[in-house]
Amino acid sequence: MTMTRLILASASRSRQKLLASAGVQVETVPARIDEEAVRASLEVEGAKPRDVADALAEMKAAKVAERNPDAIVIGSDQVLAFHGRVWAKAGDREAAREQLCQMRGHTHFLISAVVVYHRAEPVWRAIDEVRLTMRNFSDGYLDDYLDRNWDEVRHSVGSYHLEGEGARLFETVEGDYFTVLGLPLLPLLNYLALRGFIDA
Numbered sequence: 001m002t003m004t005r006l007i008l009a010s011a012s013r014s015r016q017k018l019l020a021s022a023g024v025q026v027e028t029v030p031a032r033i034d035e036e037a038v039r040a041s042l043e044v045e046g047a048k049p050r051d052v053a054d055a056l057a058e059m060k061a062a063k064v065a066e067r068n069p070d071a072i073v074i075g076s077d078q079v080l081a082f083h084g085r086v087w088a089k090a091g092d093r094e095a096a097r098e099q100l101c102q103m104r105g106h107t108h109f110l111i112s113a114v115v116v117y118h119r120a121e122p123v124w125r126a127i128d129e130v131r132l133t134m135r136n137f138s139d140g141y142l143d144d145y146l147d148r149n150w151d152e153v154r155h156s157v158g159s160y161h162l163e164g165e166g167a168r169l170f171e172t173v174e175g176d177y178f179t180v181l182g183l184p185l186l187p188l189l190n191y192l193a194l195r196g197f198i199d200a
Contacts, residue, residue, distance in 0.1 A: 004197045005071040009064035015076055015183045022189060024198055029068070031060035031075065039079075039086060049081035050127055053113035058122060065117035072197050073117040078182045080157045081129075082108040089157050093150050096159035097142065100169070103158075105136040110158070112179045114188050124191050128184040130175030132162075137169060145169070 008015060011030035019026050035056060042052045061075025080087045082103060090096035111129040115122055137145075145165060153159045153166065160166030162173065162180050178185035193200040 005068075006192075006197065007064055007068055007071045007073045009060040009073050009075040012076075012182060014181050018178060018181060018183050018185050022185065024189070024192070026074070027071075029064045031063040033059050033063060035077075036088060039088065043086060049079050049084075049086050049109070049111050050113070050129070052086050053077050053079045053111045054115070054125065054127055057113040058115040058125070061115045061117040061122070062120075065120045069120040072192070074114060074188070075117070076112065076114040076183050078110060078112045078157060080108055080110055082106070087157065089155065090159050093146055093154075096150070096154070097146060100134075100142055100146075100159060101139075103134050104142075105134060107131060107133040108158070110175075110180055112182055112184055114184050116188070116191065126184045126187040126191075128176055128179040128187070130173060130179050132170055132174075132180075133172045134169050135171040141168075 006024065006026040008019065008026040008028050009031040011028065016026070016028055038056060038059065039052055042055055047055070056077035057075045060077065061073045065073040087099065090099050109129050109131055111127065113127045114125065116124040149165055152164065153161055160169055173180065176184070192198045
């Protein structure tokens with residue numbers, strides 16, 4: 001039985017589901033930060049994609065930990081890096097189509113970061129990345145894919161879910177599946193267990 005109050009500083013259903021499926025019960029308290037503004041500011045400063053993911057994860061954890069100092073707060077974020085820069089979520093279907101056309105036949109990276117706060121201080125972090133190569137799918141398939149899946153993937157960076165039909169967009173995926181879903185789950189679970197925050 002978990003002895004400590006655990007909070008996920010995110011509204012991500014995917015991250016909630018990953019933790020719940022692993023038997024970890026968390027409260028969800030979305031962190032209200034302007035992610036786009038933070039991302040843009042960090043890019044202007046020349047931050048690398050890994051640093052952007054890490055900074056966003058920490059900002060989320062810190063924001064929620066300020067109001068919940070008694071809890072273990074988990075902040076997490078994911079960025080898509082292509083040609084050395086961070087890509088934002090597509091604003092609409094046409095922007096998603098354009099992004100997918102640009103990534104078609106090329107390799108991009110999904111970088112997921114997680115930061116844990118305890119007593120309103122950062123105590124642990126992990127960053128992991130996955131290398132994904134898209135196949136050279138046809139324009140016709142791309143349009144059909146977006147017609148079928150847009151409502152589901154519109155809030156996903158890259159406009160795909162690897163756990164759904166988005167898998168058909170890819171030729172190879174190298175790395176941890178949980179990282180693709182937005183959370184370096186195994187290192188996080190190991191840390192929480194070692195610290196006694198969840199049953200070991």
